[in-house]
Amino acid sequence: MKLKRKLNVDICTFCNHQCTFCSNPDAKTIKSQVNYDQYIRVMDNVIKYIDTQEIGLSAKGEVLINKDLVKIIKITKEKYKIPYIYISSNGALATKKKLKELLEAGLDSIKFSINAVDRQSYNDVHLSDDFDLVIKNLKTLISLKSDKYNNIK
Numbered sequence: 156m157k158l159k160r161k162l163n164v165d166i167c168t169f170c171n172h173q174c175t176f177c178s179n180p181d182a183k184t185i186k187s188q189v190n191y192d193q194y195i196r197v198m199d200n201v202i203k204y205i206d207t208q209e210i211g212l213s214a215k216g217e218v219l220i221n222k223d224l225v226k227i228i229k230i231t232k233e234k235y236k237i238p239y240i241y242i243s244s245n246g247a248l249a250t251k252k253k254l255k256e257l258l259e260a261g262l263d264s265i266k267f268s269i270n271a272v273d274r275q276s277y278n279d280v281h282l283s284d285d286f287d288l289v290i291k292n293l294k295t296l297i298s299l300k301s302d303k304y305n306n307i308k
Contacts (some may be wrong), residue, residue: 165214169187174245195234215242233261245269251295254296
């Protein structure tokens with residue numbers, strides 16, 4: 156009998172920000188990313204024991220840094236038949252092209268971690284001056300949702 160669980164597989168622990176609340180910038184955090192072949196090896200094993208309807212592909216790093224993210228989302232839908240895939244991102248790398256690729260691959264939800272109400276507080280928290288870019292990328296996602304990808308959460 157398989158265990159019924161939600162899965163979270165952190166496929167990238169590199170990050171382009173250094174948020175003051177996050178443990179990622181800590182030297183104890185091993186910086187690494189899972190490539191497509193490694194992900195398949197892990198999932199082929201995990202799926203034998205876990206029955207899941209939901210998987211998160213991010214936790215401690217910026218998942219959009221992972222160059223295999225689109226392929227990983229696609230195989231998760233096609234081979235492993237996991238119906239709900241989500242990520243969290245600081246949004247700075249979420250270009251229109253990247254967002255379209257993720258949505259076409261089958262991503263069901265993306266959460267932007269903005270953590271501020273204005274540029275200055277954003278800079279204070281993220282230690283990065285990407286507030287305007289992230290807001291622009293969020294607006295792009297909202298536009299894509301209303302135009303074509305109505306089911307994205």
